Amino acid sequence: GIQVEQSPPDLILQEGANSTLRCNFSDSVNNLQWFHQNPWGQLINLFYIPSGTKQNGRLSATTVATERYSLLYISSSQTTDSGVYFCAVTGDMRFGAGTRLTVKP
Amino acid sequence: GAVVSQHPSWVICKSGTSVKIECRSLDFQATTMFWYRQFPKQSLMLMATSNEGSKATYEQGVEKDKFLINHASLTLSTLTVTSAHPEDSSFYICSAIGTGGNEQFFGPGTRLTVL
Numbered sequence: 767g768i769q770v771e772q773s774p775p776d777l778i779l780q781e782g783a784n785s786t787l788r789c790n791f792s793d794s795v796n797n798l799q800w801f802h803q804n805p806w807g808q809l810i811n812l813f814y815i816p817s818g819t820k821q822n823g824r825l826s827a828t829t830v831a832t833e834r835y836s837l838l839y840i841s842s843s844q845t846t847d848s849g850v851y852f853c854a855v856t857g858d859m860r861f862g863a864g865t866r867l868t869v870k871p
Numbered sequence: 872g873a874v875v876s877q878h879p880s881w882v883i884c885k886s887g888t889s890v891k892i893e894c895r896s897l898d899f900q901a902t903t904m905f906w907y908r909q910f911p912k913q914s915l916m917l918m919a920t921s922n923e924g925s926k927a928t929y930e931q932g933v934e935k936d937k938f939l940i941n942h943a944s945l946t947l948s949t950l951t952v953t954s955a956h957p958e959d960s961s962f963y964i965c966s967a968i969g970t971g972g973n974e975q976f977f978g979p980g981t982r983l984t985v986l
Contacts, residue, residue: 799974807962807982808979814973852915861914861916863914864914
């Protein structure tokens with residue numbers, strides 16, 4: 767099946783810093799989503815982005831389907847951004863291992 | 872929109888008992904629902920896919936007789952963990968895809984502890 771790899775596995779930032787999270791996948795995909803899992807376990811949809819670029823406030827995402835990767839950008843990070851960020855190839859229901867983000871005040 | 876609920880949010884049970892977890896799409900009809908399992912500090916692992924009115928499709932290694940899934944309507948799917956054992960303790964999360972859509976929406980999860 768399709769492999770989904772995320773990097774970095776862990777990321778520690780100072781409040782206000784910017785970051786880029788990466789998701790590589792091993793085969794063509796029709797569906798890709800980014801999620802934020804908060805400390806209570808709830809998965810929050812960030813982007814449905816099989817291709818192209820989308821922006822929502824301080825977050826934006828880009829998927830280059832032909833090169834099999836997607837990027838999630840977080841600008842001006844806040845402590846509430848802390849948690850685990852997952853990308854998932856939702857057509858195959860395959861999740862990456864996640865990036866654990868800690869934003870320090 | 873696109874809200875998915877789960878009930879209960881947490882449950883503690885004795886070994887050998889059965890536990891039922893409900894997953895509901897509150898404001899849309901879900902043709903397909905998914906059940907995941909997540910161990911601490913790990914990613915989500917798909918257990919099974921259920922379509923309304925048909926039998927669930929289980930992932931390799933998931934015991935269908937132990938994890939019974941029923942997708943009785945377009946807004947409700949249930950997961951029953953039968954004869955639960957401590958190793959079944961985990962965080963169970965459901966998700967749903969609406970009619971004609973591709974985006975998954977997740978429930979808040981159910982934390983199961985088997986004593």
